[in-house]
Every structure is written in structure tokens, then in C-alpha cells.
Amino acid sequence: MTVEDCEAYKDFLESPTPTFVGPKRSRTSGRWRPFAVDGLSADSQAYAVRAIRAAFAWLTTVRYLAGNPWSAVTDPATITREVEVQVERALSADLWTTLRAELDARCDGEELGGLTPSEEEARQWRTARAAILLMGDSGVRRDEAAHARRENLDVAVVTSGGPAKTSAKGATQSSPKAAASDAAPIKTGVTVWALTIVGKRRKQRTVPVSAATVAALRAHWTDRDKDFDMPLVEAPLIAPLVINGTEASLAKHDGGTDGKREAPHQPYAPDALARLVREAVRRIAGDLLREGALSYDAHAKLLATSAHAFRHTFGTRAVAHDMPIDVVQRILGHASLQTTSIYVHAERQRMLDAAAHYYSEDDG
Template sequence: MRKHEASLGSIYTGNYVPSPTQLELLGVGQNEYMVPIKHAKAPDWLDGSAGINRDHRFNFISAQNDLEAIRAYLDRFSDKPHTLRSYTKELERFLYWCVLEANKPLSSVLVTDCEAYKAFLKRPSARFVGDRAPRSSTRWRPFSKEPLSPASQLHAIVVIRSAFAYLVAVRYLAGNPWLAVKDPVVVKKVHEMQIDKALSRDLWDEVIDRLTERCELPENSQDRIALAMMLLLGDSGLRREEAAGAMRNALKPNKWAYDAGQLTVIGKRNAERIVPVSPRTLDALRAHWIDRGLDFDTVDQPVPLLAPLIIPQHQGAIERHATPNVVGYTGDSLYRLFQATLKRLKFDPDAIEGFTSEQFNELESASPHALRHTWGTLAVEDGMPLDVAQAIMGHQSPSTTAIYVQAKTKRILEEGAKYFAKRGEKKDGHKPSSRCPSTR
């Protein structure tokens, strides 16, 4: 927009900064903004170089201050983007609380400070809270306006405690004050997974049908990417990070189905597993590869199955995709692709007729992970043995996969209740009583 300011008119950019490289100061006192930890620099008296909890022996990571120590810890997760993102967020928040609220370096916090931060997580101060904003914006804040759930508070404390344990082990810190802090009380859910967000069979089929129709138009290359992505998630049960990291040389012909495939993926805990790939997924991938100028059937190299055709014009994306077809999507970019695709479908005048109002509501809360739950739910409904579904989904415990059986049971009982209600209305001409029948 700034590039075309001459024709668009004056563009207000007061809430933004041109580049993250300019964010080198951590706002203390006079400054009202905060910056992501990657670009932060604390004042000397708060940087932790003289923290009271510093181990005075030679530390194994050679960190001179708290920022360097935290970055050294986070570097351990560079090959796990989801974990890195989560841990960065929690350590970023705690470091800024130490500097801005407690007015002391992270390497000087005591047990009482840790207890104070535990209370702070329940209700962060106003300057820490804001609307969602890019990390390169001066509007960015460590916390969103939605309060943290007890489970999220517990996660924050576990992450920080683990980081302190590491810093003690490498002799940056002398002790871990978090060991004396009790975890928040969290009511444990019977089932952690939100499988109720799985798409119904009719909606899943409708989404794929509408998207397939859009793919027939030559100009709709983004829809062809989206169709291949959705089928990898919904026909093979992949997580979005697994789909983003899937490579062509890991996809082989299925020995027991000539028109299908088998894909080797690396999932959670670096566990390798093989998932089936449907014929329609292979067809969608072929169409996407034609848009990329590649022959899907002749390549057997570590080339990403999914890769963007349109590169965002910011420096990070340009550098990442300097050589076409070498680097694929990230998990986050697949999420954005998913959301953009649903938006196109919901506002497509040709596709809108295929969705009911209930299905539109279903799509409002849909996410890429919902397609993994969709696969699990439909596979169990169709009679797939639980041990097979467990192996395909990469669950450690059979009890996790068994949740999809309970989802099937829940649906049976719900539909049965609807049937009984309709029968009652037809017979009596009014709605039946909601009272529980006598057990005598």
C-alpha cells in the first residue's frame, strides 16, 4: 500500500514499523510498545549479567545475559516449529514480566516472584494485553484479550520451569525457584481432543465436491493446492505440520492397491509411520504439480508435495522461497491457506447453494486439525479396526483412538433421540415430555 501511495492516497502507518530490524529496544518506562524476543534488548541493569541467581562457574552455553540464555534454550527446538513457537511465547511473556512488572532480571527472580507471576497469568496488566497484531507491529502484545484458561496457565508454568531446569543444568543459573511453586489446579477433561469439531460426512463430501468443481477452471491454481492439502488431511489423517513436511520421495505406490499410494511421515516424538493415500489425493497432487511445472509421476526426490505458487512480498518469504519448489509450506501457512479456501467456498455464489445453514455454522469453527478428526471419525464409523486407525493416526495409546468410537456412540444416541422425538410428535400431535422415564 505504501508502494502505491501516489494512487491510493496517504496511508496511515502509525501503528506499524517498516521492518523488525528496527525493533531493538524493550520498552521500559518511557516506551509504550513491546517487541518480540527475537529483537529485544533489555537495559544493562536488567539484562541479567549480574543476576543474583547466576552460577559463577563457567556456563556451558557461554551466555552473558538472560536473553542469550533463553535464545540458547530455544535453539534446542529449531527442528520442532510448533514447540518452538509455544515455548517462545511463554518465555517471552515471563521475561517481559520480570523486566516491566517485577523490575528485575529473570536471573534474579525468587519463589515469591514466581508466585506473583502465577497470579499475573490469571489477569495480565493492561499494557501486556491487546488485539491480535503482526509481530512486526507496535500494537503487538504478549497476551490477547481472551483470558488464559487454567490449562494454559499450567502449560506456561511447566514450560518456564523446564527452561529454568535447563539453565541450571548448563550452569547459567544456580537454582530453580520454580521447583517450590505449586501448579495451578486444572480440572482434567475426560477427553482432551475436540473431536466434536470433526466435519460431518455430508459436509466433508460437499466441501470436496465444491472445491473439485472450482479446480476445473485453469485460473484457480490456489484451489488445486487447497484440494491437495485438504485431502492429505482428511483422507489420510495427517496433522498440518506433517502435510507441510511431506516429501515426494516418501510417497510410494501402494502394494495392495494399484491406484493408491503410501506416504511415510515423521510425526510427534519423531515417530515414523506410514499412512494410506487415496487415488483422489494423488490426482489432486498431480494437478497441483502441473501448476508448478513439474511431473508428479517422474520425480523421486525430496521435493515438497505442497508448495506455494504465490510468494508474499516480504523479505522472509522471498528468502525462504528463493529457489522454487525446494521449500514447501509451513504449518502456519497451511492454516492460512485452509481459512482462505473456506472463505472462498462460503462466498462463492455457485457453491453457496450446496451448504445448509447448519453446515455454514460448522465451517465457521473448522480448522485443519478438524479434518484429521474427520478422518478418524469416519474411519471408525466405516468399521476400520481400532489398531489400524491408531497406527495411521500415530496415537501412542489405543485409548486415544477409542475416543472416535465414543464419538460414533454419541452420534447414534443423538440421532436416536431425534427419531424418538419425531415419532412422539406424530403420535400425540405435540412434543413429548423431557422427563426421564421411570425405571421401576
């Protein structure tokens, strides 16, 4: 291909010839899927050019081609839109408080609406509570929550010289700054828990874990007949209590023919954990609506709440409590501070307030 050929193909993407245009087909139809009548969007055109350029770059790297003609071709013009994270999914402070209170009530086996949850139901509620608090109080993704492990959760003692991590067996590992000077004793301050996880792009990061989340995890581990505080324990933080009777599930969890295990060691699949969380929130929403304790808008909000919504809930709550934006970025694992800044609703409001003040003065 020549540069002229590449430019011609770029023009073709913008306006495909009639022989390449046809009705839309579903991905599962097995039939040829031509260009739509209205053509590709500018973003799709740019994506196609970048994909082909990358393919040619690899062919050049392995010496299959002598050069990459696409390197001389510019991307189709696109509009750089304002980054929009679906923060509207986040629960309000009141709704988050209500949800946590309802979870606690069901986990403790309290009578609700004339019915008392059975112990088996309460155990499932405690599993859902542990997952919801881990995502809502630490901002982790559902995949990260599903794969979080106990051996990666340590106590971090916050001191005047920086945090010092304490392992599960009690050995203290001072921060480099503290280790460099043994003259001054470490002053113990607030004790928090820190969880090390591997997120998107295989990047490792550490997130804080609240005392309420640790208490919920302890209760969940008691249901699994496991000691949360046993030294050097290695196991998923959250694991299913009952295993489906399918061959795949039994093989994964090494379960018996009855589909139950006393202490399963395999974690939830991310999709399965998300379904557990969503079903728990849906049931609470229905119960509160029937009791007249929830408005229709709040009910609709909870019904639309997914596992990922709790990550947004953490982001909005952290910013509302004046946590530094760069700290929120590191906890959430965002590659760009621009993404994290979406949670700072006050920034846009300040801009509008300043503009209103400017125009009011301009009007005299």
C-alpha cells in the same frame, strides 16, 4: 531452599498475598503482570510446581545443587478431566462430499454461478484441493502436509503376507515376513500409496494416501511443470505457484523480480498453507449460500473450518468405517489411545444405552 520453603511457595500460589495481586495486564504492555485477584487455577498451580521442580532437577544433575527439595513436594490437587478433542470441528459425511465436489468443479474450470474460473484461478484451486485431500484423507497435520515430500511417498502393494513397498522407480522391497520365505509368490492385492512423515515429538510414521489425493497431487504437479511419476524426484508434495514479491519470499523461493517461478522447489510455510485452505473453504461456503444450496448452519460450519478440522474429519470418518482404533491411532500419530478413542462416539452412547436398560429393569 528447604522442603518447608517449597511448601510455603505452593501455598502462596494457591493464595497470593495482596502485595502480589493486581489488575490484569496484556502481554504486550511491558508492565509488571501480577497475580489476578482470583489467583491461579489448580492446573496452573500444578504446572508452576512441575516447572520449578524440573529446573531444580537440572541444577542437581549438573552438580550446581546437592539435592532437589521439590522432589519431596507433591503437586497441587487437580481434577483429571475427560479428554476432549474438538471433534465437533469435523465435517459431516454430507458436507465433506459436498466440499469435495465443489473443489473438483472449480479445479476443472466448470461454470459456477454464471462465472468460469480463469486458468490461474483453477491452478490455485488445484493447490488447495491437494492440501485439503491430503489432510482430510490421511489425517496429517497442517505442518506435516506443508513439509511432506515426494521422495517419501511410495506405492505399497497390499498382499496376503503383508504390505510390500515399491519405490518411485519401481523396485519392490518386500516386508520382512515375505522376505523370510521365498517359497510362495507374493499375491498382488489392492494397491495403496503410503507417505512417511515426521510429526510431533520428531516421531516418524507412515500414513495411507488415497487415490483421489494422489490424482489431486498429480494435477498440482502438472501446474508446477513437474512430473509426479519421474523416478527419484525430490521435491515438496505441495508448493506455491506464485511467490509474493517481498524480499523474504523471493529469497526463500529463489524467485525473480517479478515474483513468479516456473517450478518452485520450496514448500509452503504451515501458516500460509492453512490460509490457502481456509480461504478456499470460505469462498465455497459463500458461493453455495448465495446459490441456496447450503443451509445457514452448514455455512457457519464451513466458515469455522480450519486446516486442522480436516484431521478431525479423517478421524471421525475412519471410525465410522470401522477402522480399528489402534490403526487410527498410528495414522494420526497420537501418543495415547485415549485421545484417539474420543472419535469413537458410539462408546459413550453404548454406556448410556446400557445405563438406561439397567435403570428400566430396576424400575420393574
